[in-house]
Amino acid sequence: MSAILEVKNVTRRFAGLVAVSDISFTLGKNEILGVIGPNGAGKTTLVSLISGTLRPTSGEIFFEGSRITHLAAYRRARLGIGRTFQIMRPFPGLSVLDNVAVGALFGHGSGESDLAKAREKARAQLDVVGLGKFASQRAEELGGPNRKRLELAKALAMQPKVLLCDEVMAGLNLVEIDEVIEVLRKIRASGISILVIEHVIKAIKKLSDRLLVLHHGNKIADGPPDAVLSNSEVIEAYLGSRRA
């Protein structure tokens, strides 16, 4: 599997705190890569470094073979990197449909210039994530689970090549989680590579081809889900050492 995204020795410091420390990994074409780790492990920072809302202190990031380490966020979006936010960032005053239309108007390849066509595309994405009947509501009126879906629809409307999902399942119940898993599988089937950050281990194990574990900003494991989850260092990071 050839890599679409490559992260090479990336470090990010916030003053004294090293949020991400010398991390390297690749995301294969059409792969679903799960990233897990306890709170504060640096997962969201990693997504921000890739999507461009943060710049690394050192290290390099490559997308389809070209260096994007210092590219502005909007240019990465136009190259085909879409992301969702853990703390949802809808456009609260806009309708659900228009929230998604923004993704179609801009997004990958700098998007669709015609508003009516962008809205058409947006409507199709809303159906994919199951928000079709909320299209004309204002985004701020949506409840939690639907806001997660909206985040996903907005990113998808950009027609990205890589989708970075920051905890799209947090706060959902088991049925809703299964729905999201289905949606993500469909997205992958359409040819999009996905990096998923998640707390729900069961869900991410079911979904991912490969798992990456972060702990205190360091990568402590990278491999097939079963092997990674039985790794003693990973168990220790999550549960603490059995006996001191």
Add this chain to the structure above:
Amino acid sequence: MTASRLGVVVAVVVVVAVLAALPLFSSDVIIQFGINALLLAVLAQGWNIIGGYTGYASFGNSVFYGLGSYGVAIAMVQWNLPFGVGMIFGAALAVAFAFLLGVPVLRLKGHYFAIATLGLAQVMSAIVSNIGIAGQNIGLVLPPLNNDHLFYELSLGLLVIATLTVFWLTRSRFGFGLIAIRENEEGASVMGVNTTLYKVLAFALSGVFTALAGGIHAYWITFLDPESAFDISLNVKMIIMAVFGGPGTVLGPVLGAFVLSAVSEILSSKVTNLAGLFFGVVVVAAVVLMPRGVADVMRQFRRTGWRYFAENLRAHRI
């Protein structure tokens, strides 16, 4: 086009036609009031682009106004150029200023942006006071043109163009980018909006209309000095009018400018001394009872009735 939309379009066309014909059958006083109100409406509409649609509460728009005024004055007085060329010169100055200062200042958000722009007019006033070609702190006297009908129609034309531009914003990719920036700037940038460029372009567009209004005003009044050209209270006025009418709507700021101009005119002719106080009361009441402006009241009133005001009152916890 839905029936209600068609109704709005027809109503707007009729209002513009009536306004255009107004000078034919009204007194000089009314025409002069009209020129002032129309120019204020242009300023409110110009502010609407950067403040209402992009979400950057600019206190620097009076700089654009001053640059437009001085553009016309310098071109006409010092270089003997026609008025039209002066207007273009003034607008060009505004665009240059928007790019030069917009790039650093638009990096700031919220209150920081407001405060940074608050200083700009003061600085420009001081700079212009020391420029020979701008008449230093004495100012410039323009060649008088005694044709209020012309100034009236020019102002009306400019307001129509500004409003059509804002209408275009609401259905263009560019306008959607601006709204996305207002609603959530980081969210907009990761979706592919070139936020820096869009903000500067919005600032410049806002500046062009403001400068053109300043240019018309300067030629009409025939005199300008640094203090009145870069007057910060004018900036406050345009914000109040836009917010009163409904920021981020196409017709709200125009409505706000007309209503408040009329109120302020009536108050200052009837109660003179207390006019300022009454004006303040009107503004406070508006902010408390209808924080999203007249435009929102008109949209919601049919559904909610008088409850609309009660609910806003409650939302303020008064």
